[in-house]
Amino acid sequence: MTKSDQKRFTQAIIRKGIHGHTMTENGGEYRERVLTMDTMNPNVKRVEYAVRGPIVQRAVQIERELKMGIKKPFTEVIKANIGDCHAMGQKPITFFRQVLALCSYPDLLEDSKFPEDAKSRARRILQACGGGSLGAYSTSQGIEMIRQDIARYIERRDGGITCDPDNIYLSTGASDAIVTMLKLLVSGKGMSRSGVMISIPQYPLYSAALAELAAVQINYYLDEDNCWSLDISELQRALQEAKKHCSPRALCIINPGNPTGQVQSRQCIEDVIRFAAAEKLFLMADEVYQDNVYADGCKFHSFKKVLFEMGLEYSEKVELASFHSTSKCYMGECGFRGGYMEVVNLDPEVKVQLTKLVSVRLCPPVIGQALLDVVVNPPQPDEPSYDTFIKERTDTLAALAEKANMTQEILNQVPGIKCNPVQGAMYTFPRIHLPPKAILEAKEKGQTPDMFYCMKLLEETGICLVPGSGFGQRDGTYHFRMTILPPKEKLKIVLAKIKEFHQHFMEQYS
Numbered sequence: 024m025t026k027s028d029q030k031r032f033t034q035a036i037i038r039k040g041i042h043g044h045t046m047t048e049n050g051g052e053y054r055e056r057v058l059t060m061d062t063m064n065p066n067v068k069r070v071e072y073a074v075r076g077p078i079v080q081r082a083v084q085i086e087r088e089l090k091m092g093i094k095k096p097f098t099e100v101i102k103a104n105i106g107d108c109h110a111m112g113q114k115p116i117t118f119f120r121q122v123l124a125l126c127s128y129p130d131l132l133e134d135s136k137f138p139e140d141a142k143s144r145a146r147r148i149l150q151a152c153g154g155g156s157l158g159a160y161s162t163s164q165g166i167e168m169i170r171q172d173i174a175r176y177i178e179r180r181d182g183g184i185t186c187d188p189d190n191i192y193l194s195t196g197a198s199d200a201i202v203t204m205l206k207l208l209v210s211g212k213g214m215s216r217s218g219v220m221i222s223i224p225q226y227p228l229y230s231a232a233l234a235e236l237a238a239v240q241i242n243y244y245l246d247e248d249n250c251w252s253l254d255i256s257e258l259q260r261a262l263q264e265a266k267k268h269c270s271p272r273a274l275c276i277i278n279p280g281n282p283t284g285q286v287q288s289r290q291c292i293e294d295v296i297r298f299a300a301a302e303k304l305f306l307m308a309d310e311v312y313q314d315n316v317y318a319d320g321c322k323f324h325s326f327k328k329v330l331f332e333m334g335l336e337y338s339e340k341v342e343l344a345s346f347h348s349t350s351k352c353y354m355g356e357c358g359f360r361g362g363y364m365e366v367v368n369l370d371p372e373v374k375v376q377l378t379k380l381v382s383v384r385l386c387p388p389v390i391g392q393a394l395l396d397v398v399v400n401p402p403q404p405d406e407p408s409y410d411t412f413i414k415e416r417t418d419t420l421a422a423l424a425e426k427a428n429m430t431q432e433i434l435n436q437v438p439g440i441k442c443n444p445v446q447g448a449m450y451t452f453p454r455i456h457l458p459p460k461a462i463l464e465a466k467e468k469g470q471t472p473d474m475f476y477c478m479k480l481l482e483e484t485g486i487c488l489v490p491g492s493g494f495g496q497r498d499g500t501y502h503f504r505m506t507i508l509p510p511k512e513k514l515k516i517v518l519a520k521i522k523e524f525h526q527h528f529m530e531q532y533s
């Protein structure tokens with residue numbers, strides 16, 4: 024055997040992971056790895072997260088190629104794949120950053136450039152931190168004063184319905200709280216394995232967490248023809264089918280919706296609550312986009328408020344966890360990882376278990392908690408920062424509303440693309456009609472047709488979207504998810520490029 028044959032042979036053995044004693048490339052004994060694809064947790068292998076999936080990996084690679092001077096039909100990659108406002112150029116709210124700067128570096132409290140209201144907020148937060156420093160661990164449920172401020176915020180939001188700070192758990196973004204709640208809910212094996220109802224299309228945190236926890240994912244489909252509304256008969260259908268093979272436990276709702284951008288009506292929320300009560304399901308309400316409502320006639324209704332307005336029959340019975348975050352709305356501060364959940368009607372003994380579970384990971388980032396405190400406790404009319412705060416908040420939400428409108432309008436002008444109104448959140452999920460020839464070519468390449476479409480779009484235009492298959496869609500339908508977050512002028516360019524690409528794609532494959 025020649026040296027190069029031997030090298031190839033050894034590499035093949037190492038690659039294949041054949042057990043036993045083999046030689047390494049430099050002649051030593053190759054020790055078998057403990058952690059291999061065969062031995063690792065199979066649930067983790069089932070986890071998928073399209074928002075940062077293969078298309079995004081390719082986008083990063085293309086960015087590197089552009090930097091290396093490789094010629095492309097475009098000069099930059101535009102990432103419209105992820106709901107990351109600041110990455111798309113959104114400016115932070117001045118007051119929030121002033122308070123965080125003061126909390127992080129308290130010497131600045133002596134600096135006359137910072138307004139007094141920011142200083143008083145910072146002093147208050149620091150007093151509530153261990154040792155007066157953001158660098159100290161907090162209690163695992165979150166700093167008590169901040170939980171009290173969140174409770175007051177919820178009460179204001181919900182027209183005075185009381186909120187107990189003890190029912191608030193701060194978290195590392197909403198994601199962390201959602202996964203924690205799912206962990207508590209999931210148990211059993213075989214027929215008694217817990218099932219969790221999630222919408223299709225869904226935000227893939229849910230499917231990923233359920234895969235990791237080996238729970239049963241129960242799909243209920245949103246009604247695309249009715250602006251992605253939620254139909255109770257569809258919930259019934261999904262539940263009855265699921266009961267044949269698992270034990271349904273929970274129902275998750277995302278409102279306003281990601282990726283579908285709908286805002287559920289109050290009637291729909293009432294119906295969902297009645298359904299959950301009748302079927303004994305734990306409700307999880309993902310309300311991270313609660314300030315992102317753009318369409319006339321649409322309004323955000325929190326599940327907590329509606330539940331309590333439906334009377335004692337429901338408010339004392341239905342178990343609910345609702346989630347909020349600093350990552351979305353007008354703040355868009357994803358990097359600080361601030362979030363919280365409010366639990367309602369949780370069994371007191373389970374609550375002890377929940378508190379124990381979160382304490383294992385010590386605490387959510389304290390700077391994220393501090394940010395959450397200013398989000399729920401912003402400048403008041405008699406304070407110096409009020410006018411600037413209101414202007415910045417209003418301008419950010421107005422720009423999002425304008426872009427939501429523009430996106431749906433332009434996409435609907437393209438033959439073969441159909442887009443529901445973007446009533447809220449930060450995304451559109453248009454349906455794309457793909458010719459059979461394109462579907463066939465995608466299958467030959469081992470790709471889903473919408474992945475094939477998005478990959479081609481990326482290679483030809485530099486625009487990075489997420490294929491609809493990453494969120495779930497009815498069989499035989501194809502979509503993509505696109506954020507409305509790029510700055511207005513850039514968004515116009517993105518939409519024009521998609522329009523041109525789609526027309527060309529249709530000509531090529533029809």
Ligand SMILES: Cc1ncc(COP(=O)(O)O)c(C=O)c1O
Nearest residue numbers: 106196197198226281348350362
């Ligand atoms: C519906 C929904 N829930 C939860 C999250 C997670 O947000 P966070 O950054 O707070 O973890 C996202 C993020 O995009 C989302 O869209």
